[in-house]
Amino acid sequence: MSPLRAIFRRELASYFATPVAYVFIVIFLILAGVFTFYLGGFYERGQADLLPFFNFHPWLYLFLVPAVSMRMWSEERKSGTIELLLTLPVTTWQAVLGKFLAAWAFLGIALALTFPIWLTVNYLGDPDNGVILAGYLGSVLMAGAFLAIGACLSATTRNQVIAFILTVVVCFVMLLAGFPLVLEFIGALFPQGAVDAIASLSFLTHFTAIAKGVLDLRDVLFFLLVIACWLIACALVIELKKAD
Numbered sequence: 690m691s692p693l694r695a696i697f698r699r700e701l702a703s704y705f706a707t708p709v710a711y712v713f714i715v716i717f718l719i720l721a722g723v724f725t726f727y728l729g730g731f732y733e734r735g736q737a738d739l740l741p742f743f744n745f746h747p748w749l750y751l752f753l754v755p756a757v758s759m760r761m762w763s764e765e766r767k768s769g770t771i772e773l774l775l776t777l778p779v780t781t782w783q784a785v786l787g788k789f790l791a792a793w794a795f796l797g798i799a800l801a802l803t804f805p806i807w808l809t810v811n812y813l814g815d816p817d818n819g820v821i822l823a824g825y826l827g828s829v830l831m832a833g834a835f836l837a838i839g840a841c842l843s844a845t846t847r848n849q850v851i852a853f854i855l856t857v858v859v860c861f862v863m864l865l866a867g868f869p870l871v872l873e874f875i876g877a878l879f880p881q882g883a884v885d886a887i888a889s890l891s892f893l894t895h896f897t898a899i900a901k902g903v904l905d906l907r908d909v910l911f912f913l914l915v916i917a918c919w920l921i922a923c924a925l926v927i928e929l930k931k932a933d
Contacts, residue, residue, distance in 0.1 A: 692787070693783045693786060693787050696787025696788065697787045699791075704795045714798070714799045721742065722806070724741070725741050738821070739824060740900065743827070743900040750835045754835040754839060755856035755857050757839070758838075759839065759849040759853040761789075761844075762843040762852075762923075763843045782924050784927075788840065789920060796829075800828060800829060800832070819902065824900040833912065834915040834916055837918075838856055838915075839852070839860075840920065844927050866890050866891035867897075868891075889911075895911045896908075
């Protein structure tokens with residue numbers, strides 16, 4: 690078995706070794722349902738789509754994903770097991786990627802368990818399932834971007850609470866950059882080019898486009914590049930900590 694696969698299996702199994710994973714999934718599913726059917730006005734809209742469901746995902750992930758990522762490296766550093774992990778015949782990059790993919794798979798499982806909502810909208814109407822599938826893809830990519838940021842910031846500290854707060858702040862800034870009120874404010878002070886540049890860095894802007902069924906390769910590449918950049922930064926941080 691390759692080191693990457695071994696780390697992936699070990700980390701994914703560790704999520705379900707304690708009740709925390711099940712509590713997280715239950716909370717995620719309850720909040721997704723509340724936001725969709727009550728706050729999102731799913732029935733009142735009279736449209737067969739899942740926009741009310743996907744519209745709240747950025748704000749769900751803003752707090753739930755940092756709760757998952759905060760322990761990825763902070764716990765290893767606090768308990769001292771990071772030294773043991775890095776003395777094994779695995780590279781830093783394999784360790785980083787294995788942990789990230791396991792956490793991403795865990796979030797993917799939680800998201801996949803929302804399929805009854807998809808079944809509900811198909812039972813009530815005739816939705817465009819291609820658009821819904823694109824929304825799920827965008828949600829998975831955005832969750833991965835949040836998680837990569839959280840993994841990097843988790844590697845910078847031994848304190849999980851600090852890792853959680855830092856991740857929430859950074860992810861909030863990345864979301865806020867595409868918020869209409871922010872863009873309007875910036876547009877009143879700066880030329881349109883500056884507004885477009887800031888909007889292009891926003892998770893909200895790229896995710897909203899995908900959730901509407903506009904599957905532009907640039908939006909997909911944006912999230913993949915964000916994931917890659919933050920994971921590279923995470924590996925560099927760990928190498929620096931190891932050198933200390």
